[in-house]
Amino acid sequence: MSNGDGSAVRSYHDRTKHSPASVRASRHALDWANQPLAFKIYETLEPIALPRELPPIDVPALEVIARVESSTANECVPDLPTLTQLLYYSAGITRRITHPGGEIYYRAAACTGALYHIDLYLVCGDLPALAAGVYHFGPQDRALRRLRPGDHRRTLIEATGDEAATAAAPVILVCASTYWRNAWKYQARAYRHCFWDAGTLLANLLAVAAARTVPARVVAGFVDRAVERLLDLDPGREAAIALVPLGHTRDRPGPAPDAPPLGLQTVPLSAHEVDYPAICAAHLASSLETPEQVRAWHGQTPRPVAPAPTGPLTPLTPLLGATAPRDAIDRVILRRGSTREFGRVPIGLAAFATTLERATRGVPADFLDPPGASLNDLYLIVNAVDGLRAGAYVFHRERAALELLQE
Ligand SMILES: Cc1cc2nc3c(=O)[nH]c(=O)nc-3n(C[C@H](O)[C@H](O)[C@H](O)COP(=O)(O)O)c2cc1C
Structure with a gap:
């Protein structure tokens, strides 16, 4: 099944959205003993520490939350402090609050239930102070971990149907969800939450990118499985939600190296996980399968004409x-x-x-x-x-x- 007329996803929405009756009828209770970890922690990969001290960003928020277009007149290859600012102010831990049941690590961007199921990955060519590779950002120790060496950007460029900003980006960021970290509380509705919770994070990311004059753009059209294979995501439990090409360069990457399955070990999230098949079904029903499908999906945004006002x-x-x-x-x-x-x-x-x-x-x-x-x-x-x-x-x-x- 692939992205078609939208009826499968509309039906998912109707079956999982709240109504006064559904809220009254719900028997779901939070199983605190089985609460999932809010971090994806690769057990066997060495952390690459990111700078702890970040230079201040002296640009007014009101100016940078409203940037719609980036200038690509100049070459822009983000350095490590800039990448750290982008990652930290989107997904980093900004507050810790202790309560009788434990500690909550609040993050830069709001997330439903403070469950933080969206992870950030970077796919880059050689950068100042960072070798080409596929990396995961771990907010718990503010470190990157390299999943794959080599320049894999071409895989993402092809997956987006050669989307222009992606093709010219020295770094491509990927947002991905591990459903269970949100479904523990929100059950099958968690697929909808993927987009809300990636959205808050992307708002921060775009604003900080604008402040650092790094070209950035949300790319939602891509061959889902190609991106997920590159990040070695578990197809039943995880999904890539959005890409964000960062920066601008005239250099184009060569063919990507092989990317075999990695099967990397991560710390178990909780004693057991509950599968909500409606989540995977909605993801499959809205996935794109080929670059041609992605290109056909791109197009003019519908602009319904608002009715003329009749009130004061x-x-x-x-x-x-x-x-x-x-x-x-x-x-x-x-x-x-x-x-x-x-x-x-x-x-x-x-x-x-x-x-x-x-x-x-x-x-x-x-x-x-x-x-x-x-x-x-x-x-x-x-x-x-x-x-x-x-x-x-x-x-x-x-x-x-x-x-x-x-x-
Ligand atoms: C899309 C979205 C919907 C939310 N809905 C509710 C809600 O219905 N009720 C509520 O009390 N908090 C809601 N929150 C707030 C989250 O609980 C809060 O962001 C989270 O606990 C993290 O805390 P922080 O925003 O102080 O960083 C929502 C947050 C997001 C991003």
């Missing part, structure tokens, strides 16, 4: 330039955390407008063409924003305005 419009004027907050992206990532306690003061309209404008400029991705295209419409329930009546709104991005739907 509030124009939004974001804070930009000198008036905008200048908090640096690395500080913002380290400061970020989820909370269930909120300040009991309204949000100013300008701050609210800035949030919406910056967050909806677009994402550099192979499935969003032309740059700036979006697949989302934003609906908002507003309780306390100065200058806005409480109510339900829809955001008209092209008009920079909010339409009141219901007070």
Whole structure:
């Protein structure tokens, strides 16, 4: 089965999404004694330590969360400190909290259930201070481990149907999920979580790449099995979710070396794992099998024309330039955390407008063409924003305005 009309995945979504009835009927209880490890730890590979001290990134978060296109005028080959910043501010451990049952290692990007099932791999040619190879990033000791020597980028380039940014990248990052680390809590729904949880991580990665002026783009179209074979992922338990070509070079890699199965030993995640067949079925039903299929999958993003507003419009004027907050992206990532306690003061309209404008400029991705295209419409329930009546709104991005739907 392969990526077709989408009906298999729509049916997966319908069967696994929550409803008041499904939440009431669920008998699933968390088996704390069997909670999976939040790390993939290769037992037999030597760690290659990454720099512990990272130079500050003195670029405002509000500037870099909105980059849609990268300049490829110049050669850009990321060095090891830059790669470490990209890995650490996306998937690194940023906080440790001790509680009676143990310790939680919080990461740079939010993840459902704090279960952190997305791992990062690098596939690169020879770089300053890093030999060509396929590497896994271990957040637990902030180290790389080399799975394969040699330059395997050509395998990924072919898997993407010769996608232009991938073909020119000195380094290609791959996000992959080990389902059980999330399915322990979310059961068959974990396949959907792969994309949310890779998404938070990719948002950080793209912002830090923009701050370091490293070209970067999310590539979601690839021959799934080819990528998974290269990373030696276990097809029943793991999947590659997205690639991110990083940097730009005129040099093109030669043919890739052989990549036989590795069967590398990793630390068991828990006493036993529960298989949810719907996850694998959804992955297979949405996989691409040949570079030709990938090329056919690329195309113009559908751009449904938003209905003209009929309700009252509030124009939004974001804070930009000198008036905008200048908090640096690395500080913002380290400061970020989820909370269930909120300040009991309204949000100013300008701050609210800035949030919406910056967050909806677009994402550099192979499935969003032309740059700036979006697949989302934003609906908002507003309780306390100065200058806005409480109510339900829809955001008209092209008009920079909010339409009141219901007070
Ligand atoms: C896609 C997504 C959905 C989430 N949904 C919920 C939720 O329904 N309820 C909740 O309390 N937290 C939710 N969270 C927050 C996570 O529990 C939180 O990110 C995680 O515990 C890590 O903590 P941190 O965000 O402080 O780093 C969600 C996070 C993500 C990324």
